[in-house]
Amino acid sequence: MPVAVIIGGSAGIGQAAAMDLARRGFGVIVTYRRHPEGAADVVTAVEEWGLRAAALPLDLADASAFPAFADRVREVLSEVWDAGAFEVLVHNAGVGGAEMLGEITQERYELLHRVLLKGPVFLTQALVPMLADGGSVIYTTSTSTNAAGISPGYAVYGAMKGGLVVLTRYFAKELAPRGIRVNSVSPGPTRTRFGDDAYERFPEVVAPLAERSVFGRLGEPDDVGAVIAFLAGRESRWITGQDIDASGGYDL
Ligand SMILES: NC(=O)c1ccc[n+]([C@@H]2O[C@H](COP(=O)([O-])OP(=O)(O)OC[C@H]3O[C@@H](n4cnc5c(N)ncnc54)[C@H](OP(=O)(O)O)[C@@H]3O)[C@@H](O)[C@H]2O)c1
Numbered sequence: 627m628p629v630a631v632i633i634g635g636s637a638g639i640g641q642a643a644a645m646d647l648a649r650r651g652f653g654v655i656v657t658y659r660r661h662p663e664g665a666a667d668v669v670t671a672v673e674e675w676g677l678r679a680a681a682l683p684l685d686l687a688d689a690s691a692f693p694a695f696a697d698r699v700r701e702v703l704s705e706v707w708d709a710g711a712f713e714v715l716v717h718n719a720g721v722g723g724a725e726m727l728g729e730i731t732q733e734r735y736e737l738l739h740r741v742l743l744k745g746p747v748f749l750t751q752a753l754v755p756m757l758a759d760g761g762s763v764i765y766t767t768s769t770s771t772n773a774a775g776i777s778p779g780y781a782v783y784g785a786m787k788g789g790l791v792v793l794t795r796y797f798a799k800e801l802a803p804r805g806i807r808v809n810s811v812s813p814g815p816t817r818t819r820f821g822d823d824a825y826e827r828f829p830e831v832v833a834p835l836a837e838r839s840v841f842g843r844l845g846e847p848d849d850v851g852a853v854i855a856f857l858a859g860r861e862s863r864w865i866t867g868q869d870i871d872a873s874g875g876y877d878l
Contacts, residue, residue, distance in 0.1 A: 627651065627652070627678070627707060628652050628653070628713040628714070629654070629703065629707055630644070630655070630713065631657075631712050632644045632656045634659075634717075635716075636662070637819050639818060639847050640766075641664055641667075641668055641847065644672075644851075646848065647716075647858060654679045654680075655680045656668045656682075657681070657684040658682075658684075659683065678707060687741050688740075689748045693752055699753065699756060703756070711756050713858075714762050715762075716766075717749065718766040718854070720741060721741050721742070721821075722738070726778060726779050730782055735782055738783055742786035742789075747793065762858050765790050765794055765809075766810065766812075767788075767811065768812055768813060769873045775877055791869045794808055809857045811854050811857065811869075814835075814839060814871075814873025814876030815835040815845065816847060817845065817846055817847070840878050
């Protein structure tokens with residue numbers, strides 16, 4: 627059974643991607659940070675379908691823990707799947723929220739950098755030796771990287787995600803000799819707990835954001851999870867180095 631590792635699989639888009647991948651026959655390893663129950667829900671659901679799944683803790687802000695995390699992934703692959711490699715890495719975890727230039731602190735900048743840019747670089751470095759040749763890496767970026775997707779307050783967040791779009795292209799080139807594809811998925815506003823439940827805490831932002839999609843609604847986690855799962859599978863075998871918009875025509 628092919629296995630997918632979903633970084634940030636305990637909620638929102640990552641949880642939806644994990645469920646979609648499992649429906650397509652992947653075993654899944656999901657990571658969580660503050661919400662182990664969200665990861666446990668994935669494991670329970672996937673096991674009910676007769677497939678295997680596991681959940682592991684990970685804090686992307688702490689790169690010094692990545693080698694030990696890679697060791698845990700190696701152990702779980704061996705114990706649960708009797709395997710030494712996995713086929714798909716979904717690097718989805720992220721934090722964010724609107725902070726104008728006058729508000730952002732150096733501490734907040736450092737956190738965004740560690741989670742959104744440094745984490746993807748060094749976690750990919752730690753895990754890629756275990757990724758099977760012919761595998762697929764998918765990062766989650768954001769429409770905040772596009773001129774049309776700009777909303778005030780997302781300068782640093784958007785810059786980090788823009789960096790991830792660039793990393794995607796370089797890593798696609800570097801990993802191509804092993805047949806590994808590297809792509810990213812760029813969601814627009816999607817109804818998740820993102821930003822410490824920002825859409826719940828500030829319901830007044832929902833309608834104006836929904837109007838910016840040609841379909842007049844926010845994305846749902848599985849709208850984006852399905853695109854991630856597509857990029858994991860054979861149907862997308864000729865796509866690499868691309869940032870795929872999954873925003874319902876945001877600001878089109
Ligand atoms: N929702 C949107 O409107 C939107 C739009 C564009 C892009 N995105 C991007 O989509 C991705 C998924 O976000 P989401 O909307 O699904 O948000 P979410 O519901 O808040 O889920 C975020 C996921 O990331 C994990 N995570 C957060 N901080 C982490 C850390 N320091 N270390 C490890 N894991 C961490 C969370 O784990 P725990 O819950 O267990 O802590 C959770 O699994 C992010 O990269 C985000 O930037 C979201």
